[in-house]
Amino acid sequence: MDSELIGLVAKETSVNTNIVKKVIELLDEGNTVPFIARYRKEITGGLDEVQIKNVQDRWQYAVHLAERKQEVIRIIDEQGKLTEELEREIKQATQLQRVEDLYRPYKQKRRTKATIAKEKGLEPLAEIIWQQEITDVEDEATKFLSEEHELHTIEDVLSGVNDIIAEWISDDAEYRDYIREETFKRGTIQSQVKSEEKDEKRVYEMHYEYNEAVRSLVSHRTLALNRGEKEDILKVSIEPPVERILEFLQKKVITNRANAKIKDILTAAMEDSYKRLIQPSVEREIRTSLTENAEAQAIDVFAVNLKNLLLQPPLKGRTVLGVDPAYRTGCKLAVVDETGKVMNVGVMYPTAPKNDVVGAEKIIMKLMNQYDIELVAIGNGTASRETEHFISDVISNNNLDIPYIIVNEAGASVYSASELAREEFPDLQVEQRSAASIARRVQDPLAELVKIDPKSIGVGQYQHDVSQKALNESLTFVVETAVNQVGVNVNTASSSLLQYVSGLSKTVANNIVKRRNEEGKFTKRQELKKIPRLGAKTYEQAIGFLRIIDGVNPLDRTPIHPESYKTTEKLLEMLECDITDIGTEAIQEKINALDKKVMANRLEIGEPTLIDILSALSRPERDPRDDFPQPLLKQNVMTLEDLKPGMELQGTIRNVVDFGVFVDIGVKQDGLVHISKMANTFVKHPMDIASVGDVVTVWVEQIDVDKGRVALSMING
Numbered sequence: 001m002d003s004e005l006i007g008l009v010a011k012e013t014s015v016n017t018n019i020v021k022k023v024i025e026l027l028d029e030g031n032t033v034p035f036i037a038r039y040r041k042e043i044t045g046g047l048d049e050v051q052i053k054n055v056q057d058r059w060q061y062a063v064h065l066a067e068r069k070q071e072v073i074r075i076i077d078e079q080g081k082l083t084e085e086l087e088r089e090i091k092q093a094t095q096l097q098r099v100e101d102l103y104r105p106y107k108q109k110r111r112t113k114a115t116i117a118k119e120k121g122l123e124p125l126a127e128i129i130w131q132q133e134i135t136d137v138e139d140e141a142t143k144f145l146s147e148e149h150e151l152h153t154i155e156d157v158l159s160g161v162n163d164i165i166a167e168w169i170s171d172d173a174e175y176r177d178y179i180r181e182e183t184f185k186r187g188t189i190q191s192q193v194k195s196e197e198k199d200e201k202r203v204y205e206m207h208y209e210y211n212e213a214v215r216s217l218v219s220h221r222t223l224a225l226n227r228g229e230k231e232d233i234l235k236v237s238i239e240p241p242v243e244r245i246l247e248f249l250q251k252k253v254i255t256n257r258a259n260a261k262i263k264d265i266l267t268a269a270m271e272d273s274y275k276r277l278i279q280p281s282v283e284r285e286i287r288t289s290l291t292e293n294a295e296a297q298a299i300d301v302f303a304v305n306l307k308n309l310l311l312q313p314p315l316k317g318r319t320v321l322g323v324d325p326a327y328r329t330g331c332k333l334a335v336v337d338e339t340g341k342v343m344n345v346g347v348m349y350p351t352a353p354k355n356d357v358v359g360a361e362k363i364i365m366k367l368m369n370q371y372d373i374e375l376v377a378i379g380n381g382t383a384s385r386e387t388e389h390f391i392s393d394v395i396s397n398n399n400l401d402i403p404y405i406i407v408n409e410a411g412a413s414v415y416s417a418s419e420l421a422r423e424e425f426p427d428l429q430v431e432q433r434s435a436a437s438i439a440r441r442v443q444d445p446l447a448e449l450v451k452i453d454p455k456s457i458g459v460g461q462y463q464h465d466v467s468q469k470a471l472n473e474s475l476t477f478v479v480e481t482a483v484n485q486v487g488v489n490v491n492t493a494s495s496s497l498l499q500y501v502s503g504l505s506k507t508v509a510n511n512i513v514k515r516r517n518e519e520g521k522f523t524k525r526q527e528l529k530k531i532p533r534l535g536a537k538t539y540e541q542a543i544g545f546l547r548i549i550d551g552v553n554p555l556d557r558t559p560i561h562p563e564s565y566k567t568t569e570k571l572l573e574m575l576e577c578d579i580t581d582i583g584t585e586a587i588q589e590k591i592n593a594l595d596k597k598v599m600a601n602r603l604e605i606g607e608p609t610l611i612d613i614l615s616a617l618s619r620p621e622r623d624p625r626d627d628f629p630q631p632l633l634k635q636n637v638m639t640l641e642d643l644k645p646g647m648e649l650q651g652t653i654r655n656v657v658d659f660g661v662f663v664d665i666g667v668k669q670d671g672l673v674h675i676s677k678m679a680n681t682f683v684k685h686p687m688d689i690a691s692v693g694d695v696v697t698v699w700v701e702q703i704d705v706d707k708g709r710v711a712l713s714m715i716n717g
Helices: 003-013 017-028 033-039 049-078 084-092 096-106 113-119 123-131 137-142 154-171 173-186 219-230 242-253 260-310 357-371 384-397 412-416 419-424 430-443 445-449 468-486 506-519 525-530 536-545 562-574 585-592 596-603 607-618
Strands: 188-193 209-213 234-239 320-324 331-336 342-348 375-379 404-407 648-657 660-664 671-674 695-704 709-713
Touching (some): 017 049, 033 049, 033 468, 033 536, 049 084, 049 468, 084 096, 096 154, 096 173, 113 154, 123 137, 137 154, 137 260, 154 173, 154 260, 173 242, 173 260, 219 234, 219 260, 234 260, 242 260, 260 445, 320 357, 331 430, 357 384, 375 384, 404 430, 412 430, 445 468, 525 536, 562 607, 585 607, 596 607, 671 695
Parallel strands (some): 375 404, 671 709
Antiparallel strands (some): 188 234, 331 342, 660 671, 695 709
């Protein structure tokens, strides 16, 4: 393993060199990120999933960089042009861009103006002029006149020389480096309207005449400009500091030896090189870099939002009535018991055009009495607020002590029409499946949301404008991390949930469900070894995250890995406890009195592993989601017209974006808290202080009833 690459990764990730080496070794052995994070803490120094993934990504980049360096060195060497200095510069490069800049002069080019001039034999004259040591340029140029090469005049000759020198200047890595940096530091990005007619909703109006420093351009603005340009509504360009750049080139290229004529030739070549070759190329590079950074930011925002959404606390042990609101086709209903089983489905028409409020109330009350419903979950789509009004009135009119909750139903329709939903609910209509999904989202958000393409969940920002490959990889990692942090009940989990468990593929997940359906519940973790395609390595990676709640061995319901069972049994013996004492107050008291360092030494294990085992013995079925604030339950309803400036409300954050957060305060439209209104102190990014699912106190700032907009503040007064 290349120690230089290890050092580079350690520097970029701020992780100890030795730990980076061990993490890469673990990954090379086929271990997954969740497994390493959870069960190899002594080796990694307790790195979490994100840190391990960062090491993995930077290592892959470093390896690719090293391979590209070798390739570039080989190609230049084969041309007989590799010098010791150039080889050293290439080897010292830490970015691919630098390697490509150094390689540019030796790259096989398509036929350019310069190559045509060289074919005409003008390179020796270009060299002489470049050295700036001749006095009579025209006299020297006459030697290169040629009817065969269509060099009829001195101007023809000098034009070819210009093309050659312009390309030399363009290919100089030092010059390009400076120009790229100056353009980024001092350039401005500008946009003008190109086709106002195409912007029917005037989405890009603020960018019709827009000008901002390149270095201060925020990521969501970059993506907005890109989209406007792609839709042929905007013309976007970068205005560089031309005079400053040409002044730099003048100092670098022209020496004291040059006479007036040579100065004129070289100045013309510099200007041509910059405007024709360098400026367009550098503008593309900077805009590509801005886009990559903006995409990375948008993907990060989406990933963090998704993680917080997936880890929202489940409302366990409740019978829920799911309501999928609609107008003409009626509100679809699904009663789901505490285990997620669908008990009943139906439809009611309390909204326009039927407005059958009386009939709908009878249907609701019948279901309430028949199934002892404890919570109503209402989707936030079309007709949501009208349906919420109706449910609130039913609760009030009948003196029911039952709360309701508004559920973000983004992606529910995608799931309902999917093959997976058809397999799960073959006898239900699409809308009924959606109502069941809405109810289950409350009971266990993670288990339900993994059935949906993460991009359809509705917590992103410019998600269609970013690299879909990078987005998918990021979101898949987020889902895997969330699933493995929570753990999975192997006897109730769907195939959709199981396939995100460390080491398990879709095929193996399907095989687990098939075996469960054919032979009944698993009673021991060891039984999973018999699953087709689930080999020894897969078993090692997955088994700690798979729980058997009511099995033969109580340790199987904990996150303790079977590789630590013997150690755990020895620990229980030292604590004078039985395996059946797991989760009791008796074992908790003994754990509290324990000297962990001494016990870790006696058991010959690392302290982090001991702490994890003790935590599992204390709370064997602990769900990390229980530590988050519970969702906001409601019993009354408001309209936009009820709001008044200064009014204090509680709401749930539905989405976090670069410029603020959107908060559900119980009216039709989510209110926006701009980043400037989130705290009394400077907030660099909304994610620093807010997450999807947070319940926050807000104050109404402005209400625009016509546009359905509400401006909120998280600062009182």
